[in-house]
Amino acid sequence: MAAFSAFQCDTCKNLSAPPHVSCGRCGAATLRSVALSGRGRILSYTTIRVPPMRFRGQEPYDIAVIDLEEGLRVTARLKVPIGREAAIGDSVVFEGVVEEGPLYRLV
Numbered sequence: 001m002a003a004f005s006a007f008q009c010d011t012c013k014n015l016s017a018p019p020h021v022s023c024g025r026c027g028a029a030t031l032r033s034v035a036l037s038g039r040g041r042i043l044s045y046t047t048i049r050v051p052p053m054r055f056r057g058q059e060p061y062d063i064a065v066i067d068l069e070e071g072l073r074v075t076a077r078l079k080v081p082i083g084r085e086a087a088i089g090d091s092v093v094f095e096g097v098v099e100e101g102p103l104y105r106l107v
């Protein structure tokens with residue numbers, strides 16, 4: 001499994017996915033990178049059939065809002081194996097970072 005990191009506030013332990021200069025919850029400036037399990041569940045998903053200009057040619061592709069085990073919520077590309085179909089609540093695992101951001105795969 002690929003490694004996926006988030007940032008954690010040293011003061012209040014709040015987690016955030018993109019790097020920030022200070023904690024979005026308490027404002028402390030001491031953040032450090034923490035490893036995540038890479039596992040989560042689909043909260044919501046959709047298939048993009050008419051993408052924005054820069055993603056033209058990649059359609060159709062799936063985007064999901066994923067609740068990670070650690071309590072963080074991320075929006076990511078979703079890889080659905082051929083013959084499968086995604087559903088809300090399905091388990092997903094982090095697969096890597098692509099140009100568009102994090103990529104998760106249906107388990």
Ligand SMILES: [Zn+2]
Binds near residue numbers: 024026028
């Ligand atoms: Zn904080």
